[in-house]
Amino acid sequence: MRKPENLILIIGALLLLVIMPLMNAYGTAGSPLHVSDYTINLWGKYLSYALLAISVNLLWGYTGLLSLGQCLFFSLGGYALGMHLMLKIGKLGQFYKAGNNPLELPDFMVFMGKTELPGHWIPFHNFWFAALMVFVVPGMVAFLFGWLAFRSRIKGVYFSILTQALTYAASLLFFQNKFTFGGNNGLTDFKTLLGADLNAADVRRNLYIATVILLFTVLLLVKWLLGTKFGKVQKAIRDSENRVLFSGYATTTFKLFIFVLCAVIAGAAGALYVPQVGIINPSEMTPDKSLEAVVWVAVGGRGTLLGPVYGAIFVNALKSWATTAYPDYWLIILGGLFVLAVLFTPNGMAGLPQQIKDIIAWFKRRAANRHAEAAAATPA
Amino acid sequence: MLRFLLLAVLCWAAPVLAQTMPDSEVRTKLSAAILAEDEAQEELIQTVGATGSPLAAEILGLWRQGSVYLDTTADGDKIPFIKKDGASLRIDTGAAFTPESPTEAETSSKLRKSIRTALDLMEVADPDPKTRASAIQKLGGTQNDEYLPVLKVRLEMETDKKVRKALEAAIATIDLTNEDDAVCIAAIQKLGTLKNLASMDTLKAMITSEEESDAAKAEAQKAVSILESYSRWVNAGGTLFSGISAGSVLLVVALGLAITFGLMGVINMAHGEIMAVGAYTTYFVQNIFGGGLSLSMFGQGLKIPGMNLTGSAYQSYFIWAIPASFLTAALVGIALERGVIRFLYKRPLESLLATWGISLILQQLFKLVVGPNNVSVSSPTYLSGSFIVSDVSLGYNRVFVICFAAAIVFCTWMLLTKTRLGLFIRAVMQNRQMAACMGVRTERVNMLTFGFGSGLAGLGGAFLSQLGNVGPNLGQDYIVDSFMTVVVGGVGNLIGTVCSAIGIGTAAQSLQAVTDPSMGKVLALGSIILFLLWRPGGLFPTRTRSLEG
Structure with a gap:
């Protein structure tokens, strides 16, 4: 199993990191060798989702913690960067142009009748502070919640239900206008990132490349982590936490570390997602979105390195296609896919080749048995 | 004069109210009232009001708006009538007819006021205690001392506990405007003991008002604090x-x-x-009990017939x-x-x-x-x-x-x-x-x-x-x-x-x-x-x- 995984990693990296951007930059429009800006942007979105899926898989597939709060961390990272982007709109905002926003507040604040920038927004003028917050905010929330939860030995479905409730509460909070994060509409209409125009094709391509680089870095990190002793303890916790605990390992610390790490990965994914999609709003952090991310992992294959990436790309591509081709039925298609994936492919897409091999082997065995029986029956 | 009349009418009318008067009698009284003049008219209006019949209330209301008409026949007789759905209906018989030379029945401001009082009284004497209580509350809210005698008389014969409470509160609310300080203070205390939340705003206004005496203000303050703590309990x-x-x-x-x-x-x-x-x-289930419903299931029209039930049969749908x-x-x-x-x-x-x-x-x-x-x-x-x-x-x-x-x-x-x-x-x-x-x-x-x-x-x-x-x-x-x-x-x-x-x-x-x-x-x-x-x-x-x- 190991060798094809490495091969796929290398081929995937080549394809996504080198060939696709090259085809986008130098292919002439219309030729089969050209990748459109739209496609690059779409894949940028899929790959940030893939990062989110990896964080879910690291928790669920390898540590046995089904967190339904990963979307919250994803959105928190997105909001942190979104706040910076929002402040950088500055003179390009509608209200500034109309001349009634001399302080260059984000438009939604003027709309809400605010006259000055709330204190916690001020440091976000600085890009590096915002970039730091992309990791710190989700990390802190995960640390606090995880510390309380693991200390009380909350596990299994209770952990899922509690993280779901946390996400739900947070989305309700962000939906409120007075929470100063744009309420329903969230943060949108971004213009520039580090002085570069976010709508320009080359900026989008660079964002895409950044996403691919982060994706493969995280993949290699996970691969390395799983090979270490830490990774073994992690898998042991998944399989029997009590045994690990009684062998003298502080499982709480292990779980807390992995939970925070996953929150940080999800936050980074969110920060890459926001400038590419151009909007972040509370509907990104509803419990449904977290469940969707879990389903990507289930479809792709939990507990496998590349499964979550396959799942995120496949399900989202299917979704993009189904929402336009069968707008009335796409929920049924998706729902049906989840049910079938859970019932019939416990190892997901990544485990499919093995599953098919097993089935073929079973058929062969059965045929061989029949043959043997027939052979045994004939002489008599 | 008017007050005395009201009292007299109410005392006489109250026992009668229990049994409803036949419509024909009400109609006779109504047309008599419309055709009468001056003092006699006022008196007649009050007797009409005393009937407590919904028909009387309806026509008095129309009269007050100036929607009652008079028709003078060839022999000089006057017939009062109303217009309803395009037809002219005689007030004395209720039958439709064709008026010969219709004119509007005149109403003076005095007359309108008198009708108004009669209508208010009809509500105060309404057989349904709920309507009665809310009418009384409305009268109290006006703080118009013209209603005082009526309310007091009503209080004497009222038996329903809730209505009695409403009456006492209304009387006290009206008494707040009384010039005699003692009456006013008594009224404030009464409102406090009655725990009448509706009067809270009036009492609060009194505390800051310059016209009230200090004693009255102090009492109002006390009453308001009683009411506020009561209202906290109610909210809780x-x-x-x-x-x-x-x-x-x-x-x-x-x-x-x-x-x-x-x-x-x-x-x-x-x-x-x-x-x-x-x-x-x-x-x-609700729609099947009612008029049925049509669905567009997967783009296919589907009509589920309803049983078209009405009344309690329809209302029972929830049980099923x-x-x-x-x-x-x-x-x-x-x-x-x-x-x-x-x-x-x-x-x-x-x-x-x-x-x-x-x-x-x-x-x-x-x-x-x-x-x-x-x-x-x-x-x-x-x-x-x-x-x-x-x-x-x-x-x-x-x-x-x-x-x-x-x-x-x-x-x-x-x-x-x-x-x-x-x-x-x-x-x-x-x-x-x-x-x-x-x-x-x-x-x-x-x-x-x-x-x-x-x-x-x-x-x-x-x-x-x-x-x-x-x-x-x-x-x-x-x-x-x-x-x-x-x-x-x-x-x-x-x-x-x-x-x-x-x-x-x-x-x-x-x-x-x-x-x-x-x-x-x-x-x-x-x-x-x-x-x-x-x-x-x-x-x-x-x-x-x-x-x-």
Whole structure:
């Protein structure tokens, strides 16, 4: 199993990191060798989702913690960067142009009748502070919640239900206008990132490349982590936490570390997602979105390195296609896919080749048995 | 003169009011009053008012607006009439006729005032105590001392306790304007002892008013503080009641989950959609009892004929909808258990995902079958309205929710503890293998338990349809809350679920009363999460020696 995984990693990296951007930059429009800006942007979105899926898989597939709060961390990272982007709109905002926003507040604040920038927004003028917050905010929330939860030995479905409730509460909070994060509409209409125009094709391509680089870095990190002793303890916790605990390992610390790490990965994914999609709003952090991310992992294959990436790309591509081709039925298609994936492919897409091999082997065995029986029956 | 007249009329009229006068007599009196002049007219108007007949009220009202006409016949007789739906109706007989030379019946301002008084009095003497009390309250609110004698006379003969209270309050409110300080102070004290919340604003205005004496101001201050503390109690009572009813809604919604999740350990994310099945069933039953409904199912038109019932037969639809929604939801639940969940008993986290897939499919099916928009289910008449206990308004539907929740908790408890099936359910949930060894058909018990839990969810849905609209996303709004309720109560513990539902409902309502509704919800959820982080077992944790318990 190991060798094809490495091969796929290398081929995937080549394809996504080198060939696709090259085809986008130098292919002439219309030729089969050209990748459109739209496609690059779409894949940028899929790959940030893939990062989110990896964080879910690291928790669920390898540590046995089904967190339904990963979307919250994803959105928190997105909001942190979104706040910076929002402040950088500055003179390009509608209200500034109309001349009634001399302080260059984000438009939604003027709309809400605010006259000055709330204190916690001020440091976000600085890009590096915002970039730091992309990791710190989700990390802190995960640390606090995880510390309380693991200390009380909350596990299994209770952990899922509690993280779901946390996400739900947070989305309700962000939906409120007075929470100063744009309420329903969230943060949108971004213009520039580090002085570069976010709508320009080359900026989008660079964002895409950044996403691919982060994706493969995280993949290699996970691969390395799983090979270490830490990774073994992690898998042991998944399989029997009590045994690990009684062998003298502080499982709480292990779980807390992995939970925070996953929150940080999800936050980074969110920060890459926001400038590419151009909007972040509370509907990104509803419990449904977290469940969707879990389903990507289930479809792709939990507990496998590349499964979550396959799942995120496949399900989202299917979704993009189904929402336009069968707008009335796409929920049924998706729902049906989840049910079938859970019932019939416990190892997901990544485990499919093995599953098919097993089935073929079973058929062969059965045929061989029949043959043997027939052979045994004939002489008599 | 007018006051004396009023008194006289009222004293004479009151005993008569009990029996209603025949319309013909009222009509004779009315036309006599319209044709009479000056003082006699006033007197006659009051006698008409004293009849208390709705017909008299209607025509007096028209007269006041100037919509009564006079027709002078060829022989010089005058016939009063009104115009209704384009026809002219004689007031004295009620018959339609063709007027020869119609003119408007003249009304002077004095006359209009006199009619007005008569109309007010008619309301004060209304046979229905509720109308009477609200009319009295209205008169008191005007602070017009012309009404004082009427109210006082009424007070002497009033027997209904609530109306008496309203009368006393009205008289006191009018007395507030009295120039005599002693009367005024007495009135203020009276309002304080009566705990009349309606007069709070007037009293507050008096404290700052410059016209009042210091003694009166001090008394008003005292009365206001009494009223304020009383109003706090009333608000607390109101919050408690709405909290208990919100808790009962939560209980009805979460009870099914307490069975499927609490007892069976299945994470059914489609629980909310099964509730929606119950709610839609209620909608269908209502429409079948009414005019039927046409669906565009998968783009195919489908017409379900209705029984076109009216009156109490139609109103009884809800009685039928309750078992119907239980059965439909139970059937959907059984199908779900047989089709998906039974393969996943050993993988609870995966049952979460599969049932979430089911919930997406069901949501889309609702959209395809009934339509993406919310539909509304009209409450039967016996569930709308409210009654008031010491200024706290109790809605019938809320009271019904509470009783209903109590009833189904009782039934569930009976089923689980007093029946053979209940015994099997408990046995299978405690130790599946052992139960199977003892000859319990565990597969069948699983199916029935899940069906029962789903049926309870359907009942919850039938109930939610009475409190709000029914839409494809109905279940989504309740799913997190119901899971929280079950976990807070302590999984597998019915009493715990009851306590936590009532507790969460009351806490959420109080928080919402302190802040705004959406913020209250966030705070409530936040405190639940913190509580569970501190006490993961909930209110009544299951004690077990098992390590993985």
